[in-house]
Ligand SMILES: *[C@@H]1O[C@H](CO)[C@@H](O)[C@H](O)[C@H]1NC(C)=O
Ligand SMILES: *[C@@H]1O[C@H](CO)[C@@H](O)[C@H](O)[C@H]1NC(C)=O
Ligand SMILES: *[C@@H]1O[C@H](CO)[C@@H](O)[C@H](O)[C@H]1NC(C)=O
């Protein structure tokens with residue numbers, strides 16, 4: 001009955017109580033109970049964080065806000081995000097989380113950083129933008145100085161400028177474009193997306209629709225700058241972006257190679273940081289589709305090794321993307337993925353793994369294989385609690401899990417976010433960071449919505465200001481930054497955190 005395997009000083013306290021009182025009382029001793037409750041609370045993420053007086057006052061305020069939120073009828077984490085979004089926007093806890101310096105966003109994809117509204121209203125209104133309709137139904141776009149060549153399985157191209165000039169009112173057209181660039185919908189999400197297959201098909205379709213817009217060089221630059229702006233505005237100070245590094249094209253149809261694309265990311269990051277000195281920067285994790293074959297992955301790994309050599313500080317590493325359940329397992333690519341180790345070259349991995357609820361399949365082994373391939377972090381790790389050995393390794397090796405609550409809900413791994421497996425991970429302070437995966441596809445932005453779901457949904461009434469502080473610190477501690485850079489980033493973060501805590505105290509009087 002005694003938790004002898006726990007190594008917390010509080011256990012000792014509990015033992016003393018239990019031993020000396022054992023046999024003398026028939027009902028449980030309230031002091032023992034208190035000590036055990038405290039022990040459990042201290043084990044959670046941020047449970048051992050020492051709080052300043054100001055932080056404690058803010059925590060009391062947060063506690064009140066949360067209690068009020070939980071007592072209301074529609075509890076947002078229990079509801080699909082598409083329906084919960086409006087409720088969350090009215091939440092005082094959410095507005096506090098928006099102001100909170102959240103540290104880094106470590107799991108975000110290149111073409112889902114920016115609000116779809118900006119793509120519709122800004123990008124599709126630029127000159128030379130052509131569109132055709134596929135029979136999915138969906139759209140494809142291209143910018144071109146000449147009438148573009150027809151695409152297979154797409155209607156003849158129309159120049160959007162011409163189309164709109166003939167319309168009295170372009171609202172319906174814009175709504176239909178917007179609807180095809182994101183999963184977010186006002187319809188009942190359970191009806192629109194009845195299964196994982198349907199939602200993944202629509203998800204991939206939306207990326208194909210976005211593709212022609214965001215790979216046009218002027219848009220590519222503006223999109224990334226706009227993405228940094230949105231994360232910065234949401235009080236995120238650092239980004240690790242998973243990027244496919246497409247061949248970006250110009251108006252005359254010429255294309256740039258992948259090194260150009262990486263260099264462009266680097267230049268724009270530098271430009272952004274020089275305008276926003278309290279933004280720490282960004283790094284790129286190069287990604288490749290996991291549905292590719294062995295020789296394509298081997299080639300991608302070779303190229304990634306070369307790019308890592310050419311951009312040692314800006315490029316963080318390599319990952320495979322796309323639906324795990326439909327792609328090949330990591331083990332299938334073990335030879336290609338072992339090339340760097342064989343050649344003595346450093347290429348850190350940041351594998352998506354365990355984004356599945358299919359237990360016991362080949363793909364379900366990805367978590368263990370990611371760890372065997374020395375992954376630096378685990379993307380999603382939704383299945384981690386079902387793999388005690390992988391979980392133990394992840395903890396011992398300090399391989400953090402990148403938890404993306406809204407993504408897992410929209411892509412139908414979990415309905416009610418109170419039941420997300422990461423809730424259990426956070427109760428035992430497993431190394432985790434919170435991220436947003438593809439915020440634009442899900443109708444979210446930045447990190448705050450996902451922080452809200454984690455803080456209120458996973459944590460219930462138990463998580464507190466220490467949990468939030470720990471999550472922010474984790475996002476720097478488990479980043480790919482060097483120890484020296486992490487120290488600098490933490491100093492910058494701490495300054496912003498102190499300001500946040502002081503300023504939030506005034507909320508109470510409002
Ligand atoms: C579109 O965005 C660019 C870059 O962010 C900006 O310079 C331009 O003014 C915007 N155009 C419109 C029509 O909003
Ligand atoms: C344009 O159409 C939309 C939807 O059909 C309508 O709500 C809106 O009022 C119209 N705008 C104007 C200026 O007529
Ligand atoms: C996508 O575009 C088609 C037209 O090609 C339209 O009928 C459909 O409603 C759009 N989808 C969404 C979800 O808006």
Ligand SMILES: *[C@@H]1O[C@H](CO)[C@@H](O)[C@H](O)[C@H]1NC(C)=O
Nearest residue numbers: 291292293294295296297299
């Ligand atoms: C692997 O994929 C590449 C690129 O899609 C293709 O060119 C190549 O033929 C494929 N190789 C094999 C062995 O299937």
Ligand SMILES: *[C@@H]1O[C@H](CO)[C@@H](O)[C@H](O)[C@H]1NC(C)=O
Nearest residue numbers: 337338340341342372373374
């Ligand atoms: C993983 O790390 C171990 C220990 O450093 C090393 O022996 C092994 O070659 C690495 N494997 C890969 C695939 O990087």
Ligand SMILES: [Zn+2]
Nearest residue numbers: 109352379437
């Ligand atoms: Zn992802």
